[in-house]
Amino acid sequence: MMAVTLPKSPLHLDQKRIAQAFLLASLVLVVFRGALPTGLVRLPEGMVLPFADWINAAFTFIRDDLGLMAFTRAFSDMVELCLDVTANLLYGKSRWPHVGPIPWVVIAATAGMAGYALAGWRLATLSAGTFVWIAVMGQWKWAMETLSVIVVAVPFSVALGLLMGILAWRSRWAERILNPILNIAQSLPHFAYMIPVVVFIGVGPKAGAIVTIIFSVPPMIRMTLLGLRGVSPEIIESGKMSGTTRLQLMTRVRLPAARTEILIGVNQVIMQSLAMVVLASFIGMPGLGQKLLQLLQALKIGLSVEIGITIVLLAIVLDRMSKAWAVKQPEHIAGPWLHRHRLLMIWLGLVALGFVLAWVHPYFAEVERKQALSMAGPVDAVVGGFIGLIDPVTDWLRWFLITWVLIPLRDAFLWLPTTAVLVALAGIGWRVGGLRSALVCLAFALPIALSGWWDRAMITAYTVFVSVTLALMIGVPLGLLGAANETRARRFLLVCDTAQTFPSFIYLIPVIMLFGVNDVAVIAAVMVFATVPIVRYTIEGLRSIPPEIVESAQMSGASAGQLLRHVKLPLAVPTLVVGANQSIMFSLFMVIIAAFIGTQDLGQEMQRALSSTDVGKGLVLGFAVAFMGLLADHLLLKWARSQGVSLRSS
Structure with missing residues (x-):
């Protein structure tokens, strides 16, 4: 029986050609921008939807008409009661139950014993030493104010x-x-x-x-x-x-x-x-x-x-x-009660000793500010000398980047017609995942255009683009360097693990020190924050390749460069894509936080919404950032699958 070949359905047209048509249309819109109607360059005011007003109305209804305020007040009162207990115990806040504060030596000893019980002497030393540092540097109350909230929030x-x-x-x-x-x-x-x-x-x-x-x-x-x-x-x-x-x-x-x-x-x-x-x-x-x-x-x-x-x-x-x-797996220790609970008895002895020391001398209960150590003076002197030494270089670098790189790039992003960007995103989505991906891309991008915050979003996109590009240029070579040697890989991963524990606020300190408050400082902070996952996942991706495949390629006569380009990197694509995805998400988070040191993007407007408690505006801006991240995540995921690989879970 002769086989009959049916014509392809219109829904199954060549994915690549349709994508090329979209991208060509986008290019035409960019080239002929000057001849476009204003409504195609930026959506007209009449098309901007009042998302913020709708959200504010919904929140007002929930708060006032549904009586949610009573529930939130009851929940907040319960949380406040717990906070009163932890605050009183940790730093002696003068509210119920009036039994604190616990002396700092007792808390340091407790942290040390917990570290020893979990992982031995190294973690015990780190844990106890951290609380000793906090106490002798005169930061005890501030640290306990922070920990009192964590102790309540985590459970x-x-x-x-x-x-x-x-x-x-x-x-x-x-x-x-x-x-x-x-x-x-x-x-x-x-x-x-x-x-x-x-x-x-x-x-x-x-x-x-x-x-x-x-x-x-x-x-x-x-x-x-x-x-x-x-x-x-x-x-x-x-x-x-x-x-x-x-x-x-x-x-x-x-x-x-x-x-x-x-x-x-x-x-x-x-x-x-x-x-x-x-x-x-x-x-x-x-x-x-x-x-x-x-x-x-x-x-x-x-x-x-x-x-x-x-x-x-x-x-x-x-x-x-x-x-x-x-x-740590549960342990079952046989023997007498004292033997089974020896760590508990040692801890109780240290606690008793700590209370005795605090009773004998108030220094062991609380270190007053006048008794505290400080390294601020020497640090300021070193930083001042270092900045004075490199100031000509940083001044020139700041001027060059702002004048010749950042401002032109920002203006280029802002110059792009909204319709051209939407069409290009639809084309990229169609190329990597067909009609469904094109619609998903538009579903994430179109609400941003309809919100009226397109220009701010484009400034955010420009900042993320520059930062992630620089992070890739730095992170991938560092990852390749780290993956070349097992000992070096472990050290690099330890640094990455440690850096990923830092709250994002910390990354602002060195960039403000070097560049002051400007766009270069923002880019530098975001870039450093975004480089960490790229280094980490580059190393892990290359280390996860089966050694048999590497040996087979080497036996086939592949050089080191060919082995890297044609074997290792293609096989590491799933993990590398996870790293790129995390880098973009890290960048978006850091851009919003970096608005504190001066930007004109969504983060700055979000801080204004926070100061004016405008829920609608704040959530619209937040969703705009989230949609940008989800759009990048979708495209990366689909692209990886289109290359014939499946992403492993991060």
Whole structure:
């Protein structure tokens, strides 16, 4: 029987040709921009939709007509009660229960014992040493104000994330509803979370705690879902055969089996909480973040470095301890009670000794500011001398970059017609994923154009483009260098792991020191922040290649360059794409934060919305940033799949 070849459906036309047609149309719009009607260069005012007014109306309805204000007030009162307890214990806030503060030597000893119990002497020394540093540098109250919020926010976030993760695991509908919400939530900049909280709660520590809880829940949901899905069916069958009820099966079988993933989620919650608590200084959250913000505004670099070191040390300690908890397996020690609980007895002895020392001398209870050490003077002197030495170079570099690179690039992005960009994005989407991807790209980009914030979004896009390009130029060679040697790779990854624990605010200190407050400082801060994931994933991508493939290529006579270009890099594409994706997301977050040192992008407007508590405007700007990140994520994912590879989970 003769086979009959049917003509292709119009929906299956050559993907490449359609994409080329879109890109050609975009090029025509750019070339003939001067002849275009004004409405094609920028959408006319009549097409701008009042998204902010709609969101404000919805929030007013929820707050006033649905009575949500009563619920939020009750929840905030409960959080405030918890904050009063932790604040009283950690730094002696004069409210209930009036039993604090705990002497700093006791807290340092407790941190040291926790570190020893989790990972031995090295972590014990780091943990105890961090709290000793905080105390002797006179930063105890600020650090405890920060930690008192983290101590309250983390349990709330973990509990909420655990419950919602279990719900998503049990119900496909719940998972389908939660997935897009989580995608957007993890793409929203920090400030977008703060504005609604300020409207409902106000400002201060409880607002900082609540915004921290909301911000840090998503990773816990994802890791709980991942952990429960990864439980072996054999373990479940064994639990059922033991006669467990559904509740017992969940609490005594499934959750313990998913322990590692859940504790990794706890680690992410802790780190997200620290990042948000530092930034919550913008809504009146006292602590290290507020002090750092004040010092940066006053350009007091020496004192800023002191606070920065404290924040970095806290981040490293919290990260290392929570990761050690995640990988440490439960131990069952036989023997007498004292032998089984020897660490507990040692800790109780150290606590008693600490209270005795605090009673004998007040220095061991609290180090007053006049007794504190300071390295601000020497740091200022060194920084002043260094800046004076390199000032001619930085002045010339700043002038060159602003005059010949940044301003022309920014003007070029702003010069592009809105329609040309939309058509180009549709063409790129069609090229990598067909009609569906083209529609997805337009669904992310068109609302930004219709919001009326297109020019600000293009300035944000220009900043991210420049920063990520520079990060790739620096990060990929560094990654290749690190991956060439196993020892060097471990050292590079350790540096990357440490750098990724730093709250983003920290990256502003060195760039302000070198370049002052201008666009070059913003680009430098974003670039450094975005380089870390590129280095990390380049190394991990190259290290994950099976050695048999490398040996086979070498036996075929491939040179080192051919091996890299034709074997290693193509095989590492999935991991490299994850790194590029994270670099873009990091850049978007950092651009919004860097608005603090002077930009004209979405971040600056978001800070204005925060100061005026304009929920609608703030969320519209936040969604614009999120959509830009999700657009880049979609294109990278589809491009990787179009190359015949599938992305591994990051």
